[in-house]
Amino acid sequence: MSHHDLILFFLQVCTMLGVALVCGQLMRKLHQPAVLGELLGGVLLGPTIFGMLAPVAYSNLFHGSEVATTGRDAVIRLGLLFFMFVAGLEVDMAHVIQRGLSVVATSILGIVVPFALGFGLVLAAPALFGTQAQGRAMLFAVFMGMAMSISAIPVIARILMDLDLMKTELGTVVMAAATIDDLIGWSLFAVILSRFAPGGLHAGGPLVTVGVVVGLFAVILTLGRWVGPRALHWLQSHLNWPSGFIGVTTMLVLLAASLTEALGIHAVFGAFLVGVALAETSEAWTQAHDVVYQFAISLFAPLYFVSVGLKADFIANFNLPLVLVVLLIACLGKIVGAGLGARLGGMPPRRALAVGFGMNARGAMEMILASVALEYGLIDQRVFVALVVMALVTSMLSGPMMQRLLGAKPSPALAPA
Numbered sequence: 001m002s003h004h005d006l007i008l009f010f011l012q013v014c015t016m017l018g019v020a021l022v023c024g025q026l027m028r029k030l031h032q033p034a035v036l037g038e039l040l041g042g043v044l045l046g047p048t049i050f051g052m053l054a055p056v057a058y059s060n061l062f063h064g065s066e067v068a069t070t071g072r073d074a075v076i077r078l079g080l081l082f083f084m085f086v087a088g089l090e091v092d093m094a095h096v097i098q099r100g101l102s103v104v105a106t107s108i109l110g111i112v113v114p115f116a117l118g119f120g121l122v123l124a125a126p127a128l129f130g131t132q133a134q135g136r137a138m139l140f141a142v143f144m145g146m147a148m149s150i151s152a153i154p155v156i157a158r159i160l161m162d163l164d165l166m167k168t169e170l171g172t173v174v175m176a177a178a179t180i181d182d183l184i185g186w187s188l189f190a191v192i193l194s195r196f197a198p199g200g201l202h203a204g205g206p207l208v209t210v211g212v213v214v215g216l217f218a219v220i221l222t223l224g225r226w227v228g229p230r231a232l233h234w235l236q237s238h239l240n241w242p243s244g245f246i247g248v249t250t251m252l253v254l255l256a257a258s259l260t261e262a263l264g265i266h267a268v269f270g271a272f273l274v275g276v277a278l279a280e281t282s283e284a285w286t287q288a289h290d291v292v293y294q295f296a297i298s299l300f301a302p303l304y305f306v307s308v309g310l311k312a313d314f315i316a317n318f319n320l321p322l323v324l325v326v327l328l329i330a331c332l333g334k335i336v337g338a339g340l341g342a343r344l345g346g347m348p349p350r351r352a353l354a355v356g357f358g359m360n361a362r363g364a365m366e367m368i369l370a371s372v373a374l375e376y377g378l379i380d381q382r383v384f385v386a387l388v389v390m391a392l393v394t395s396m397l398s399g400p401m402m403q404r405l406l407g408a409k410p411s412p413a414l415a416p417a
Contacts, residue, residue, distance in 0.1 A: 008068035011061060013075065019045050020302030035158040036399050039363075039392060040307020051313065062310065067091055076307050079300025080154060081271040085253050086296045087157035087166075088275020089176070092286050101168075106177035110359050111149040111184055114333025118148030120327055128322060130380045140150025143192055143378055144338065147370070147387060148330050150185035151178040152363025152395060153272060158301060159361065159399040163406075170406070172340060172350055175359040179272065182365065186266055187213045189369060192378070212298060213263050217273065220256065224277035228252075232278065249278065266276035266368060312388040313369055317381040326386040328392055334360040334394075356406040361398040366391035 001009070027037030040200055045048060051058040063069065064261040081283035124134040133140040156178050157166070165171040181185030339356025343349065371389040373379045379387075 001071065005065045005067040005071075008061070008065045009071045012068060015304045016042075016045065016179035016303055017299070020306045026134055031403075034162055035155060035301075035305055037394055038305035039155075039395055040113060043165050043314075043392070044307040044309070047312040047313040048309075048315060052315070069369035073307075076097065076300075076304050077267070079296070080268060080304045081253050081257050082270040082292065082296045083301050083304065084154060084157070085249065085270045086293050087153065087161075088272040088277075089293070091277050099309060102173045102342055102347060103176040105182070105333060105345040105361070106173055106341035109182040109344075110151075110177055110356075111181045113340075114330065117145075117230070117329045117333040121325070125147040128325065129383055130329060132377070132379055132383075138191065140378070142188070143373060146185050146188045146192070147366065147373075148333050150182050150362065150365055150369065151334070151359050152361050152365040152391070153178055153182055154268065154304065154365070155361045155363030156358060156397045156398070158305065159402065161297070163403060164400065165402075165406075169356075170347075170355060173345070173347075174355055177338065177341070177355075178359055179269075182384035183213075183217060183269060186269065186369075187273050189372075195374065199410035215310075216263065220270075220273040220277055224274070228251035228274075228277045238382065249274070249292070252278075264410065266365070268365075275296065308363065308367065308392070309386025312392075313372070314385065316391060317385045318389075319382045319386065321384055323386045323389050325385075327390045330390050330394060331360060331397075350405050355404045357398050357401040357405070361395045363395040 018034075020038045022045070023037035023041035024034035025037070027034055027040075047058065119141045122129060122133055123137060126137050129144070131138065153175070156174060160166040160171045160174065166175070194276045196402035232248065235244055235371065238244075239248070252274050253271045256274045257267035258270070260270035260273075261267040335353070335355070335356035339353045342352035342355035345352075348357065367388055370379065370384050371390075374381070374384045
């Protein structure tokens with residue numbers, strides 16, 4: 001990295017953190033989750049606003065050096081892994097088991113209903129989605145059904161943390177159900193991509209791909225939960241603490257992320273599952289967790305959520321009818337499906353509806369999926385923009401609607417000093 005590249009890298013990160021801090025503080029003043037301000041800050045800083053008003057300055061800052069941009073993206077990706085690891089540490093598996101009915105019902109209906117709506121929409125009106133849908137309607141219908149079904153675990157986790165709901169029954173149900181839905185959705189996406197990129201782990205066919213993915217998750221959540229805490233307790237007596245915890249868990253997070261990424265499932269799931277496997281409640285464990293938690297929340301999370309808005313220009317290739325249809329189907333399917341599942345699982349109506357809105361956040365997970373699909377030629381620019389707009393709107397709706405339904409307030413632990 002040259003002298004010029006290094007300066008640009010520092011300026012990019014500094015600008016993104018500054019925008020995240022200002023917009024996040026503003027949202028907190030309005031009693032809204034900070035993540036909402038960080039997402040809006042990304043839109044302001046991205047090509048839609050800053051890039052339109054000051055194209056030269058925008059281009060010089062964010063596209064002036066490919067090396068600096070690559071370094072920034074690497075930091076953001078690494079930070080996202082740590083944030084998801086922290087989110088996994090917050091999941092109480094005992095609570096998940098106790099609320100098994102709510103989790104299962106929410107997860108099943110939260111993926112079946114939006115999948116059916118997205119799948120049916122493509123078959124009913126393929127012309128709306130362009131030549132890709134008309135050329136291979138069935139495969140495109142499966143993709144859209146899956147795109148309507150996934151959530152955004154990073155955004156959901158941040159919203160729940162902001163509203164101090166992560167360790168509650170509702171937060172546990174939302175995180176567990178969203179995790180199951182996304183694992184199914186991304187596994188299905190890996191199978192779809194195997195049609196376009198044969199070779200590697202996909203070469204054995206769809207059943208082999210699904211089997212390997214399910215096996216990895218089962219190992220992490222069963223054997224990992226048994227071995228992990230015991231191994232770290234042993235290491236605690238032989239390493240400095242909490243620095244030893246940070247070093248060892250970083251290695252585990254990167255290893256799990258590498259495995260899940262190699263399987264065609266996004267790396268964040270590996271980091272999240274490692275957090276779930278290593279969740280512990282002892283005082284020494286809590287102190288070690290707090291070190292990683294504060295660093296992830298204060299630095300990595302704001303960078304990541306601002307970066308979401310940098311990835312799309314909402315003016316180019318914007319098709320209003322397509323955007324509205326995709327947004328309507330996405331919201332209707334996920335809110336009704338997940339909300340009905342939570343209600344059948346025994347939750348009161350308002351809390352069940354809050355679960356539906358919580359599951360409705362799509363965020364950068366949808367953007368990642370749309371970007372990969374665009375790269376492989378599965379969708380065109382119009383569908384890509386529609387999916388990105390849907391991802392942002394649903395993410396921005398989730399926090400305020402949950403807050404309104406539950407009367408929740410931002411967590412004092414996350415509030416600005």
